[in-house]
Amino acid sequence: MGLKTLAGAALIAALGAGAGAGPLRIATYSPDLSRDGPGLLLRDLTRTGKQADRQIAAAVQVIAETRPDILLLTDLDWDYDGRALEALVARLAEAGLDYPHRFAARPNSGMASGLDLNGDGRLNTADDAQGFGEFPGQGGIAILSRHPIGPVTDYSAYLWRDLPGNLMPDLPEDVAAIRRLSSAAHWDATVTVAGRPLHLLAMAATPPVFDGPEDLNGRRNHDELAFWLDRLPDAPFVLAGILNVDPADGDGRPQALARIMDHVTDPLPRSAGGAAARGGVNASHRGDPALDTGDWSDDRPPGNLRADYVLPRKGLKILGSGVFWPAEGPLAEAALTASAHRLVWVDLDWP
Template sequence: MRIATYDPGLTRKGPGLLLRDIRKDDPQVIAAAQVIAAARPDVILLTGFDWDLRSIALSEFRALVAQQGHDLPFWHASRPNRGLPTGLDLDGDGRLAEADDAQGWGQFTGQNGMAILSRLPISAVSDYSDALWRDLPDHIMPPTLPEVASIQRLPSTNHWDVTLTTTRGPMHLLAWSATPPVFDGPEDRNGRRNHDETAFWLHHVPDAPFALIGKMNLDPADGDGRPEVLTRLNALVQDPEPRGDWQPPQNGVNAGHRGDPALDTAVFDAAGPGNMRVDYVLPGHELKIIDSGVLWPSPDHPLAGAVEIASNHRLVWVDVVPYPSNEAMAPQARSRSSAVTQ
């Protein structure tokens, strides 16, 4: 079973604009579909995908992926916290109804949301997106006004437990897309929220095979986040450390990074943090890891142009089978993974 996560950059500055671009065959949209089809996931979490009430954009994008040769007929999407109005002045600037005043930063409801596309049926979804930050055990929420604490949700986008139906029983994907741990002040509000969005899963692990999956926006070695939460996850999950086939020259700010560049999953402005590892698939211990990778081909690879055009993020994939492993599945999984890099 191939599990993948990917921020395809399919978010726009206004409602309906993504659907417009899908329908006019925008090159960036087509490139994102090509990347997903090339990876051939059994299930993929899309972060950075605009939500609409009837999921029309998602339906039409799924059709584009199918046109590229990979059908993912099952899907889930629900309203994200991004752009969801609170009616309060969360950033204290004296103005209401701004992007900073939403439950998660967003210029409109649904901007930069999430979606699941799957080859396997989805049997259940537990949606924790309305969980209050103050209710998380041992949270590190900064001091805030009571009226803010009473409504401030923890997930900046969504937190989902998505149950897939497999031939070996239920498989859970614990999916989320955290706020970047930057763009705040000395109170480190975003850094604290980023930490707690990941820490949430320490208290919500199912008694079944699972994988943590999503855009954690947290590099274990570089950047401004609080990587200690990753240490707390170590008892629950395995890190396959997916690696790309190619990395850009490690100059400029990247030259000062401590982390292994082969693990990076996103290209950020050289004037900012540089390239980092921010997208993860972390299987639980009930799953045997067969293979893994970051879809980052060399510049002369036929897929390189689509990867570059689609997004500044790279698709991350991990092949797993549940224990006890069926050895008959392992060669098939290996042959499917090799198709990505050949």
């Protein structure tokens, strides 16, 4: 239910011949390219000279340093004409990166539901959207690729109540009848590399916080990941995106992540910057700080956490992995300026 397959004209770039065979670098990155209103991201992406946006320049620098072949971007504002995405692609081209193939579709974030989803007696607030958002498309996701994309199966309209064994709390019937599972999107995007298809399972789960004792966001976060358990392709795949659950620390429910790990190889990507960030609340964490991908305040919970993942199917040969988080120097400053999240990459031996 709520399944849509997008191909052909739905792809923002036409299919063409892919680049050469492996190693194949796949990355996920949340570059904080979301703004407070529609059109503001496009404005900031096209500013030049003294008006140029420093944060955007830093995000472009991070991507240029890591040079992914396939890049899933999260927390990126979507617009109907794809102008912001095209402006970002142009900025990356100026930095020497060519992504002739890209895909984006309207996310659930900011999509009006017409109901009072959070029960506060008001309509049309950010919490009343299918996924938190002040306007349609705020905080969406997109795929950039050196290789042809398509088809893409979009599961974003799938209803939360239709997930077997779901943890959805008791909701009013009218809310349960329309409440989608995806806070942003769930896509199964086929990327053809050297003549062979690779499924990119793309998502951006809600943070398991910012709710009440009913733990709606914590339950939804768990179920957004559990969704894939019955939909893992019988073919090579990589699950990527913000999962927003740390296996050892934070407020999430890690049970679905543990079950996913039975089907994938966790390359345990590491960084020197994460390993060095041991102060404040991080000192009480149980997990390895080198694996963290989210750099939040050291003064209060949750501190730094592992939130972003690239997880290849078991059997795929992994050549390397990492989290772009230098401990010091200009590139460390660029990572800090760009986003609280760090880019995560995995190299596959492909084909």
